[in-house]
Amino acid sequence: MTRRPTRTGTAAALLALALLAGGCTEVTGGVRGTPGAAGLRDPYFPKLGNGGYDVRHYALSLAYDPGTGRLDGTAEITARATQDLSAFNLDLAGLTVSRATVDGARAAYNRAGDELTLRPREDISEGAEFTATVTYSGVPEPITDADGSEEGWLRTDDGAVAVGEPEGSMTWFPGNHHPADKAAYDITLTVPAGLEAISNGVRTERRKGGDGRVTTAWHAAEPMASYLATVAIGRYETAASTPATGGRSLPVLTAAEPSVAAGSAALRGEIPGILARQAERFGPYPFSAAGAIVTEDGTLGYALETQTRPVFPAAAFDRTTLVHELAHQWFGNSVTPATWRDLWLNEGFATYAEWLYTEEYGDVPARTHFERAFAQDANWAFPPAAPPTAENLFDPPVYQRGAMVLHKLRETVGDAAFDEILRGWPAKYRHANASTDDFTAYAESVAGQDLDGLWKVWLYGDGKPAAM
Missing domain, CATH: 2.60.40.1730 (tricorn interacting facor f3 domain)
Structure with a gap:
């Protein structure tokens, strides 16, 4: 989604939680059944979806x-x-x-x-x-x-x-x-x-x-x-x-x-x-x-x-928004978030797709977009992987700081490994659901290194880092 001024868990874990919320046992036709849960306990929309x-x-x-x-x-x-x-x-x-x-x-x-x-x-x-x-x-x-x-x-x-x-x-x-x-x-x-x-x-x-x-x-x-x-x-x-x-x-x-x-x-x-x-x-x-x-x-x-x-x-x-929404066909539509808390995986990737497009066709390096985003106070209101409420799901940190996480990942692991992540992530979870933990584990497996420091500061950290 592109809402501009003109506007951790897995799917399996959600379903398991839903089963625990079932009602009393009933017996009909030889099957001991319970009602499916009325809600999947999503962090922001607990009554959305159903179990069973x-x-x-x-x-x-x-x-x-x-x-x-x-x-x-x-x-x-x-x-x-x-x-x-x-x-x-x-x-x-x-x-x-x-x-x-x-x-x-x-x-x-x-x-x-x-x-x-x-x-x-x-x-x-x-x-x-x-x-x-x-x-x-x-x-x-x-x-x-x-x-x-x-x-x-x-x-x-x-x-x-x-x-x-x-x-x-x-x-x-x-x-x-x-x-x-x-x-x-x-x-x-x-x-x-x-x-x-x-x-x-x-x-x-x-x-x-x-x-x-x-x-x-x-x-x-x-x-x-x-x-x-x-x-x-x-x-x-x-x-x-x-x-x-x-x-x-x-x-x-x-x-x-x-x-x-x-x-x-x-x-x-x-x-x-x-x-x-x-x-x-x-x-x-x-x-x-x-x-x-x-x-x-x-x-x-x-x-x-x-x-x-x-x-x-x-x-x-416009072309920028078109690039963003088409990138979502990979990031968000094919690889869909496990919960709404994982929305940055949609919006961070789609925003970074904009940066990649202008880097290739507009002579504006992704690093320039990163520096501009770093300078905007609105991007530091909360960590991209932890919007405080449902009202904040489509706020700037989910988009811009989400893209900043990806650029720091690129600078840390190098272009070759990052390009492998860009292609491999939507391939590994093609037509499936994935969480933030799934992504960080996958990125570390491709990079062959522990990236806890990167995630702690850029993905989960409160406040603006001292340096870029």
């Missing part, structure tokens, strides 16, 4: 009426039980649930705040795969974050834009909305004729119905955290190509609202070239599609790295 299961696939069928703002949805969630389950939770904010089934049989359900609890007729055995289907509707309302920005389903004059970092995706579909639980997605969108409906991944179908509506289907095969799912509905102008990127053909689709389409066309056309160079630095591009969505200003106040197709307000669609 691992989602494998979301199939979302959504119909949207821009005139009324009404969304009608069916979410089919395929998951594997990680414990014997008598009940399990989904995160869902607002919206009205009218029906729920588990493996085709009606399931009881109830709501408590943003928690939707489903109770299947028969307990689910640990290790079993099951499918929960939820039918719901209503007018989605956005979430206002602790830092004052809005996320979730954002209504526009002729459609909507959905963005979800860190918890906004629960405003438009039920799910396990913690980044530790990634899944594949199929998203089908039905909207009035004359509108485009854009989402993540590859467009597999677009058909006109007899009711004056158009249905578009999107397939995202690689695992995706729910905060990276997106929808953009409106009178978008699209451009599609299949260039050779990183040694393979890659479908690239961009979309821009009409008022900003012409002004953004040239930079949108640079996406394959930027990705090709990033693939040389960071390793093979990790997804089966790429692109961008450019909205009119006023819809959202920040750019977001939504998987395969980042979203930009027109004012933020």
Whole structure:
């Protein structure tokens, strides 16, 4: 994400903690089940996500009426039980649930705040795969974050834009909305004729119905955290190509609202070239599609790295921000943080990708960026690996001081080892989750040296060091 003025643990450990939070034991059909935990105890969002299961696939069928703002949805969630389950939770904010089934049989359900609890007729055995289907509707309302920005389903004059970092995706579909639980997605969108409906991944179908509506289907095969799912509905102008990127053909689709389409066309056309160079630095591009969505200003106040197709307000669609959000496809999207405390691994790398770009193409050494960041008092408010509250997750230390950590690592281990880390880190944790401890251990293994002194001062240290 790029929120500019215009805005330690592992996934397995989280799931283990969640299992400890289960309720009382129940016996149904020979299986001793307990309810899955309502929350994964994330350091900043303890109620976000749910325990007891691992989602494998979301199939979302959504119909949207821009005139009324009404969304009608069916979410089919395929998951594997990680414990014997008598009940399990989904995160869902607002919206009205009218029906729920588990493996085709009606399931009881109830709501408590943003928690939707489903109770299947028969307990689910640990290790079993099951499918929960939820039918719901209503007018989605956005979430206002602790830092004052809005996320979730954002209504526009002729459609909507959905963005979800860190918890906004629960405003438009039920799910396990913690980044530790990634899944594949199929998203089908039905909207009035004359509108485009854009989402993540590859467009597999677009058909006109007899009711004056158009249905578009999107397939995202690689695992995706729910905060990276997106929808953009409106009178978008699209451009599609299949260039050779990183040694393979890659479908690239961009979309821009009409008022900003012409002004953004040239930079949108640079996406394959930027990705090709990033693939040389960071390793093979990790997804089966790429692109961008450019909205009119006023819809959202920040750019977001939504998987395969980042979203930009027109004012933020510049080359630096584009480089940042495309770098996130490796750092944040493919390698996803284990908890929100590990967010600097997303933003520090994406910011350092900006520094690398200007070093190569703008004759501004990364060391110059480092010195400028060192001089800014705002970057020393707290350590990048320990934001004090959720309100601080997108503050300068996470971005700028996070990038400074990487530059000090580069100066300490040398360019050859650092380049190996740049490529090896997203390869080792490709399509997985990783923590700060995972990264420091990996960097030390590549460098072949103890880097505790570096981490103590630059990653975890309070206050500004005496020297650069």
